[in-house]
Amino acid sequence: MIQPAQPELVTVFIDGQEIAVPKGTNVIEAARMVGTDVPHYCYHPKLSIAGNCRMCLIELGMPMTDRATREPIMDEATGKQKINWIPRPQIGCGTTVAPGMHVKTQSPMVKECREGVMEFLLINHPLDCPICDQAGECKLQEQATGYGRGYSRFIEQKNVKPKRTRLGPRVTLDDERCVLCSRCIRFTQEVAKDDVLGFVDRGSYSTLTCYPGKELENNYSLNTVDICPVGALTSTDFRFKMRVWFLKQTNSICPESSVGVNTVVWSREGVIYRITPRRNDEVNDTWMPDSGRVLYKEVQAENRLQPTGDPASDLLATATRLLQGGAVAVVGSGRSSLEEQFLTAKLARQLHAATFVVGRTGAGDGILISADRNPNTRGALVTGLISEVPGDLAALGREIDAGKVKTVVSVGEDLSAAGLTAEQLAKVAIVYLGSHANATSAAAQVVFPTLTVFEKSGSFINQQFRLQKFASAVPGLTGATDDRVVLDQLVTAVGGESAGSDLVSVWRELAAGIPGLADLTYAKIPDTGLLLADDTWSQLTFPEGESLHHQPAAAETTA
Amino acid sequence: MPAPAERRIIFKHIDEEGYSNDLACYQKHGGYQVLQKALTARPEDIREDVKKSGLRGRGGAGFSCGLKWSFVDRKSGKPIYLVVNADESEPGTFKDRYIIHQDPHQLIEGTMISCFANDVKQAYIYIRGEFPEGARILERAIQEARDAGFVGRNICGTDYSCDIFVHRGAGAYICGEETGLIESLEGKRANPRIKPPYFPAVLGLYQCPTIVNNVETLCHVKHILDMGPDEYLKIGTPNNTGTRIFCVSGHVKKPGYYEYACGEITMGQLLYDVCGGPREGREFKAVIPGGSSAKILRFGETFTLKNQDGSERVLKVEDIPLDFDTLAACGTMGGSGGVIVMDDSVNMVEALANINAFYAHESCGQCTPCREGSLWMKKISSRMVHGEAREEDGELIKSVADQIAGRTICAFGEACSWPTQSFVLKFGDEFKAYNEDKKTKSADRLELV
């Protein structure tokens, strides 16, 4: 919906291939645009330029002009402007494009430079690949294969460094594998704003360490593990657990807050081993909080709701009876997917029930955790489940006290945690859909065990009104049912019409029923999401403050 | 030809009987008069004079001082800083410390003139960490000058104000590299910066335009203004103006420091006539002309150089006039003026092992080729002298050096690879035969850093 401003373009020649790239692009990115890989270690698109690994050396030339007249100097033979090649190789990461710039990424000199750097990086590097967590996703391995010489001339003693340094509660350092690229240091300075890492000692004996008396313990510490090009920084949780090439990758969205961090869920044979960030330059860049990475542990948590053994049809029959008794209230959730919220709203309409959503807030960290801890508050607005920013359930409590509500449907919300008292819960019949046991499931007359975000597919709308989708990474717990299926069955059971509970069908309904989603399907949502128009809700005050790539509307007007 | 007479300008009062490093003595010898005169001139005219004088930096690279000053970003609106590089760490170099110890006001005057010429309001003297006495002397001298109105507020009663702070270095060779120095001055590890974008003239100290000049260079500025650029131009040879201080160490009878007009003395004159030649019963074998990073010259080798008219001349090492350009044409450099002499008692593998140990110890460790290459070179040459030399080691060590030079963040890459490249190139036979030689000559006493 929002068109980015057209950047000013600069024409450059990568290995003779002409391409127009945005002004300010560096040579590594410009080469990427023509499909050429300029190998690198220290360069990271979201960090400052360090220029220390020297892997990205390329040859650089500029069109020649006469000093006095500024006229181009032409090559008689080709009829083209002559190129003045700089005799020394230049770093691609630290070189910004200039009009007419020529770059050689494949010349003998470049090849020789890469071989030299590879040899240097390997002489003191341990032969740990067979036991190294990074193996399979290691830049040093990859580039040794691609650009190394394939034999060693080094017969001296290798340097010895600490193999198992605790940098913090979640990160363990193997110093011998460190290529001293300083990515981790720059990350802690520039993104996490917690300047605790640095090098001590000099030359080849340089060692990464924490500031004395401090630890790498901020909630972004594991990003250093992600960006470490080698197996030096390892996740203490993941360390030695699984070879990465066995893992299946599934795109997901972190449900931690309304930021909607894009993630990849790594699993094997139905078991999740880790979650890492997925690049989205409009949302989370390449980062994610540590706290979002452990959420997969909920999948196999002790308190997962198990099927009771009653046949599913009995559950449905009991629920239907309760709902048909009237005086129903529906508590939907800001954690439910857009599709689930749509079906929740549909059920409520069918029952003429009042709807509620539980607001869930906490302090934002200004980076990637926002004050709204519901990943999909916007979805509840877009689907018409609610029309206000959600708060607590006091109103529902009053209605229960007044005897106006006899049955409550809760989609994954623990009503007592949301503020209803035990007496209030005792006054009503509860139909509960949820994945984990809690006071509400204990008090409920009917419990439908459902799935976690990792076991189902759907979409969330984040604080920017960006529609983002997630896919099921692992099969659901045996006997648990997708919320969409349960909701759709309830709708039909109370006399509504089902259009199907699968994503295609629900989206057909969504697109037809919600103007902002017209023409969309689940499949059409891009991997990095789709920004929706938010004018309808511009009068509401949302709890979020500023975070990476998000300026709250109010702050914009005061600024 | 006998050597010409010494021409002492910078070192005029060094070791002079009765000359002390206090303000009174300096003023008795005409001190701070040039500063007073300079303050009446327009800054841009002083800059023009320095450019015209042809002054080249004495810190190592021999870069034109006037040109360096012309690169300073004067439109940014940010303050401009001047930093005096008094880190003097290049092995074989010992000139700046004498200026600081014995004639500190000369440096302060040169610095203040240069500051005025460049609209600098704050200068720093970054002095080598191992020079505590020098730092004390400078502090005292600056206070004297401040009290007398030559430094600080309203200098010499004008509305120009500029102060000088002394900052003691962090005790590493790399602190002398100008961008490493700037980082260190900012309180960080002296990791040199990448250029582009961090050219000191634009993004230097605290990301402001900054001039970094060597101690000796700034002293020359005083004398250029004193005698006028035209007079100064007459000293030395075209493009190699002024005097140079040669710090001669090693196997000569009279090591020490000597100041000569640039290019007016040859290597032979310096080593034989001035320094008294080799020790008894010895012959000169090699000389490093500009600090340990400069490429070594082997006695007996010749250089064929082009004259301006296109004709050629052939020079022996002894014939090389000691200026910037001829030394460069002979494949080495005048560098910092540290002349290191070796006679035939020296084994070149052992000499290189010593130099390599220094550079491996001093690499800051930021960039891969220098960090890994410098230590690898040390490991090879140390292994060689400890009895495990192989015939191919000379070639190997040189190819390691070839993989460093020209590919690093700072010029340390060249500094650490040029010795190896030139030693192996010129003494390859000694590298090949080292194991054989060792059986006859014991190197057991060799202690490496």
Ligand SMILES: Cc1cc2nc3c(=O)[nH]c(=O)nc-3n(C[C@H](O)[C@H](O)[C@H](O)COP(=O)(O)O)c2cc1C
């Ligand atoms: C590794 C390295 C060490 C250096 N050490 C010194 C030094 O100790 N003193 C110095 O004046 N310049 C040193 N330099 C040169 C400085 O970077 C810089 O060029 C010089 O201070 C500029 O002053 P000048 O133009 O007056 O010569 C060093 C350069 C390198 C690459």
Ligand code: SF4
């Ligand atoms: S960091 Fe890479 S190259 Fe090094 S041991 Fe691990 S997998 Fe192998």
Ligand code: SF4
């Ligand atoms: S630990 Fe990893 S990211 Fe940090 S400097 Fe070493 S190699 Fe780079």
Ligand code: SF4
């Ligand atoms: S060349 Fe050596 S000293 Fe200079 S930045 Fe690189 S590692 Fe440091």
Ligand code: FES
């Ligand atoms: S990517 Fe490391 S120097 Fe360019």
